[in-house]
Amino acid sequence: MKINLFEPYIDEAEEKAVLETLRSKFWASGAGIGNVAKFENKFKKYVNADECLAVNSGTAALNIALSLFNIKNCEVIIPSLSFVSTANCVLQNGGIPKFVDIDKKTLCLKPELIEKAITKKTKAIIPVHFGGFPCDMKKILSLSKKHDLKIIEDAAHATGASFSKKKIGSHGFAVCFSFHPVKNLGMPTGGMIAINHSNAKQFKNKIEARRWCGITNRNDDRYEVEEIGDNYYMNEISAAVGLKQLQKLNKMNSIRKNIAKNYEKNLEVNIKMPFSQNCAYHLFWICVKNRKLFRQKMSEKGIQTGTHYKPIHTFSLYKNKVKLPITEEVGKQIVTLPMHPNLSENDIDKIIKFTNSFAN
Numbered sequence: 001m002k003i004n005l006f007e008p009y010i011d012e013a014e015e016k017a018v019l020e021t022l023r024s025k026f027w028a029s030g031a032g033i034g035n036v037a038k039f040e041n042k043f044k045k046y047v048n049a050d051e052c053l054a055v056n057s058g059t060a061a062l063n064i065a066l067s068l069f070n071i072k073n074c075e076v077i078i079p080s081l082s083f084v085s086t087a088n089c090v091l092q093n094g095g096i097p098k099f100v101d102i103d104k105k106t107l108c109l110k111p112e113l114i115e116k117a118i119t120k121k122t123k124a125i126i127p128v129h130f131g132g133f134p135c136d137m138k139k140i141l142s143l144s145k146k147h148d149l150k151i152i153e154d155a156a157h158a159t160g161a162s163f164s165k166k167k168i169g170s171h172g173f174a175v176c177f178s179f180h181p182v183k184n185l186g187m188p189t190g191g192m193i194a195i196n197h198s199n200a201k202q203f204k205n206k207i208e209a210r211r212w213c214g215i216t217n218r219n220d221d222r223y224e225v226e227e228i229g230d231n232y233y234m235n236e237i238s239a240a241v242g243l244k245q246l247q248k249l250n251k252m253n254s255i256r257k258n259i260a261k262n263y264e265k266n267l268e269v270n271i272k273m274p275f276s277q278n279c280a281y282h283l284f285w286i287c288v289k290n291r292k293l294f295r296q297k298m299s300e301k302g303i304q305t306g307t308h309y310k311p312i313h314t315f316s317l318y319k320n321k322v323k324l325p326i327t328e329e330v331g332k333q334i335v336t337l338p339m340h341p342n343l344s345e346n347d348i349d350k351i352i353k354f355t356n357s358f359a360n
């Protein structure tokens with residue numbers, strides 16, 4: 001039996017919820033009512049944010065979050081070791097991505113390097129909680145205060161992660177989650193923007209319009225459109241699955257943590273993801289010298305592995321002369337091992353055994 005890199009974790013609860021929603025004949029609404037509103041409320045309580053607005057992907061969440069203030073021709077500090085949406089949202093909104101190197105141990109942005117990269121043109125920072133490992137939000141928030149910068153967290157990997165006893169989702173101005181099927185909380189397609197601001201209601205109204213084609217002030221058949229918006233709203237079937245997944249999120253994340261603890265203890269590789277109770281472990285990564293050969297040998301044993309990620313600054317769209325020594329070194333060696341709550345003890349033993357024989 002093949003061991004998959006990622007898998008959603010579902011049972012009869014999700015099956016029943018999908019069927020009920022299908023049979024209700026109410027599948028979607030740009031108004032964000034029904035299951036979508038219920039999911040937003042429950043998620044808001046879970047992360048303890050001022051407001052939470054559901055959208056149809058992590059990419060949509062980032063695109064809208066960056067549109068909430070004007071970044072035209074301004075620099076936005078981002079890591080390069082991430083999924084390309086982390087940088088695309090900056091270009092989408094007319095900003096300039098400024099790549100900064102990462103911490104060797106956690107692969108998250110290094111606050112000392114962020115501070116060095118800040119210029120008069122810097123407007124925002126997008127910390128990525130890499131693999132679910134929380135960035136140092138204390139230092140990043142203090143940089144944002146000192147230099148008057150907005151913090152948009154890319155928490156695509158970090159649903160359920162914490163920093164300083166507070167859930168990720170309650171720190172930065174906007175925190176963007178992905179609920180892609182293989183994420184910690186999975187659904188057919190979905191994302192969330194958590195807002196933390198004294199004027200959160202005002203941002204809520206803006207996001208509601210921008211996720212539904214610019215529509216505002218709706219009253220029965222009357223409504224207004226004052227600015228352009230996208231079709232970014234979440235559907236009812238995804239939200240129905242999300243409600244069930246949220247109920248078991250802590251359980252799923254604690255299974256992920258136990259797997260990570262086992263990997264961290266028993267993998268005989270020099271460079272591997274550290275263990276932390278605060279991490280959500282969407283990914284578990286190691287570094288190997290010969291990635292191609294390692295991945296091929298693991299595949300021959302029926303174990304799927306991944307490469308997360310090819311550094312964004314090496315894509316032709318982003319190619320620039322920035323030097324990011326740690327990102328570049330890690331980018332050549334990083335491999336992700338299977339990580340999901342369906343892994344059996346046998347699977348985990350097999351993954352550890354073959355990683356130890358092929359990694360060195």
Ligand SMILES: Cc1ncc(COP(=O)(O)O)c(C=O)c1O
Pocket residue numbers: 056057058059060082083085086128154156157178179180190191
């Ligand atoms: C770090 C990161 N940011 C953003 C995204 C985008 O999320 P989505 O696939 O839901 O659009 C992903 C998805 O894999 C991601 O890994």
